[in-house]
Amino acid sequence: MLHDPNRVYVFDTTLRDGEQVPGCQLTTPEKIEIARELESLGIDIIEAGFPASSPGDFQSVVEIAKAVTNPTVCALTRAHQKDIDAAAEALKYAKHPRIHTGIGSSDMHIRTKFNSTREEILERAVAAVKYAKKFVEDIEFYAEDAGRADIHYLALMVESVIAAGATVVNIPDTNGYCLPDQYGSKIRFLKENVKNIDKAIISVHCHNDLGLATANSVAGLQNGARQIEGTINGIGERAGNTSIEEVVMILKTHHDLGLHTNINTKQFYELSRMVSTQMRMPVQPNKAIVGANAFAHSSGIHQDGFLKNRENYEIIRPEDVGFPSASIVLTARSGRHALKFHLERLGYTLNKEELADAYARFLTLADSKLNIDDEDLKGLMVGQLAKV
Numbered sequence: 001m002l003h004d005p006n007r008v009y010v011f012d013t014t015l016r017d018g019e020q021v022p023g024c025q026l027t028t029p030e031k032i033e034i035a036r037e038l039e040s041l042g043i044d045i046i047e048a049g050f051p052a053s054s055p056g057d058f059q060s061v062v063e064i065a066k067a068v069t070n071p072t073v074c075a076l077t078r079a080h081q082k083d084i085d086a087a088a089e090a091l092k093y094a095k096h097p098r099i100h101t102g103i104g105s106s107d108m109h110i111r112t113k114f115n116s117t118r119e120e121i122l123e124r125a126v127a128a129v130k131y132a133k134k135f136v137e138d139i140e141f142y143a144e145d146a147g148r149a150d151i152h153y154l155a156l157m158v159e160s161v162i163a164a165g166a167t168v169v170n171i172p173d174t175n176g177y178c179l180p181d182q183y184g185s186k187i188r189f190l191k192e193n194v195k196n197i198d199k200a201i202i203s204v205h206c207h208n209d210l211g212l213a214t215a216n217s218v219a220g221l222q223n224g225a226r227q228i229e230g231t232i233n234g235i236g237e238r239a240g241n242t243s244i245e246e247v248v249m250i251l252k253t254h255h256d257l258g259l260h261t262n263i264n265t266k267q268f269y270e271l272s273r274m275v276s277t278q279m280r281m282p283v284q285p286n287k288a289i290v291g292a293n294a295f296a297h298s299s300g301i302h303q304d305g306f307l308k309n310r311e312n313y314e315i316i317r318p319e320d321v322g323f324p325s326a327s328i329v330l331t332a333r334s335g336r337h338a339l340k341f342h343l344e345r346l347g348y349t350l351n352k353e354e355l356a357d358a359y360a361r362f363l364t365l366a367d368s369k370l371n372i373d374d375e376d377l378k379g380l381m382v383g384q385l386a387k388v
Ligand code: KIV
Pocket: 017, 142, 143, 144, 145, 170, 172, 173, 174, 175, 205, 207
């Protein structure tokens, strides 16, 4: 079968990188529930955990591997044989197992985290991939802190691990350091300079310390990466990981990019709520795609334009991400078109003068009350008009 060059694989790490957030730990049954939802969303790869980190994590990977069929199930390791042994053992029941092994690639990590040299780290990287390859065919290698690594050393590392058998090479911006053009150029450099790069898929794994995780991930895809790693709601330690729903909807909205995923976007909203509840991590109201206000129009100018043609202020249809519906919020900034819209929805038809009168009383009410609901509107109309 021919490989589609424009297909982007989506790798979810909500249950591994996402779950590293303090206070967000999940039980195995909760993880299984999320994994099943991720499968139904169409996620290609689920990173189920880091089996060597604890017996609980080991068991979660085992149970997730048993619970899902279509996605690849991936387990994280350091470049240590005992980690790789644990991952291989935990993945025994996976239909499509992947081991995700790796090591630091920046001089900062090499010197101050590993107290080592570039040469020694390169040897360890290659040895880890070769060792993991004894257990499974599908090996992803991560070059930790690639965002700050020397590009020539990074290219050498990527080339060496592909020669050792890596099928996916992950280029993490572990500290969320890069600017989009820097990160995109790194991916382009690897694509153009690494021997046999086409034998592996380049993966982008970005963190959000500067609020650039989504932009960097998209820059990576535009420059040749074909796997994107992230989490639902962008959950993750510090400022979080790339938000999967954002990247997927960017590719869908900008179809001129020519890239596509296999994701059933209509399930995003429900899954977002499930992850938020189980992880006890609220979604900020103005969060793109899944925030409570993502499809709420509140200023008079926007409401008027939206009511004339929703595309004036709506680049994504709420139903495409499973959001209940767009809303016209009534506040003191709302115009009379918005008030008319809501009154008609409740069955009141007003002529111009009646609407002007109702609008004046509405403004007085809205100045003293934050949320104007249907009961308030009905109260406003008492005695003024007969219902249609
Ligand atoms: O951010 C990172 O570098 C990681 C790796 C372990 C893949 O999460």
